[in-house]
Amino acid sequence: SAVISQKPSRDICQRGTSLTIQCQVDSQVTMMFWYRQQPGQSLTLIATANQGSEATYESGFVIDKFPISRPNLTFSTLTVSNMSPEDSSIYLCSVMEGGTEAFFGQGTRLTVV
Amino acid sequence: ILNVEQSPQSLHVQEGDSTNFTCSFPSSNFYALHWYRWETAKSPEALFVMTLNGDEKKKGRISATLNTKEGYSYLYIKGSQPEDSATYLCASGPGSARQLTFGSGTQLTVLP
Numbered sequence: 001s002a003v004i005s006q007k008p009s010r011d012i013c014q015r016g017t018s019l020t021i022q023c024q025v026d027s028q029v030t031m032m033f034w035y036r037q038q039p040g041q042s043l044t045l046i047a048t049a050n051q052g053s054e055a056t057y058e059s060g061f062v063i064d065k066f067p068i069s070r071p072n073l074t075f076s077t078l079t080v081s082n083m084s085p086e087d088s089s090i091y092l093c094s095v096m097e098g099g100t101e102a103f104f105g106q107g108t109r110l111t112v113v
Numbered sequence: 114i115l116n117v118e119q120s121p122q123s124l125h126v127q128e129g130d131s132t133n134f135t136c137s138f139p140s141s142n143f144y145a146l147h148w149y150r151w152e153t154a155k156s157p158e159a160l161f162v163m164t165l166n167g168d169e170k171k172k173g174r175i176s177a178t179l180n181t182k183e184g185y186s187y188l189y190i191k192g193s194q195p196e197d198s199a200t201y202l203c204a205s206g207p208g209s210a211r212q213l214t215f216g217s218g219t220q221l222t223v224l225p
Contacts, residue, residue, distance in 0.1 A: 009154065033212065040217065041217055042117070042215045042216055042217040043202065043204075043215035044215075045212050045213075092157070096213075100162050101147070102157075102213060103156070103159075104156040104157045107154075
């Protein structure tokens with residue numbers, strides 16, 4: 001199994017500012033996934049982060065708004081830029097082991113005021 | 114069904130009651146069906162990963178069934194306890210898409 005440390009666990013931010021979320025995995029993984037869950041909605045994939053290449057973004061998500069770094073095989077960051085109240089969500093990072101079971105960080109609960 | 118759908122959205126039961134909820138998913142190009150339990154302020158935790166039609170898996174008081182032909186899975190909790198209170202997520206995938214598609218979850222509250 002993989003253990004993922006995600007921080008911060010929660011934050012309240014002013015609109016127009018940016019927040020960077022960090023995830024540290026206890027083992028080397030090829031792909032890391034970043035999800036968002038808006039209130040009452042499904043967990044939605046934002047992007048897939050690969051080490052040594054640009055992240056792959058899903059429809060509706062762009063690099064300027066959600067820049068991602070993946071400097072090595074155990075670490076990744078997601079930045080939520082120029083925040084608005086609509087960005088208030090839970091953000092989760094995840095890895096998949098063996099292509100089957102997913103492991104998650106503890107989540108970042110973001111409130112934008 | 115194009116998306117993964119879960120019902121009900123929320124559920125309140127009394128301690129000791131048994132309960133179940135549903136996950137519907139696209140039956141075409143099926144790869145695997147996952148169930149996760151997500152407690153507040155904790156990481157989602159895998160309960161089951163199911164791949165075979167007709168499969169049934171059990172972990173303590175929790176069990177799940179899978180019908181890949183009609184595209185649904187049921188999660189059952191027998192004799193619910195307050196510590197079962199959580200959001201239960203199902204997800205389909207990853208398959209060739211290499212990603213999971215999640216439902217919106219069922220929020221279970223077990224009242225003492």
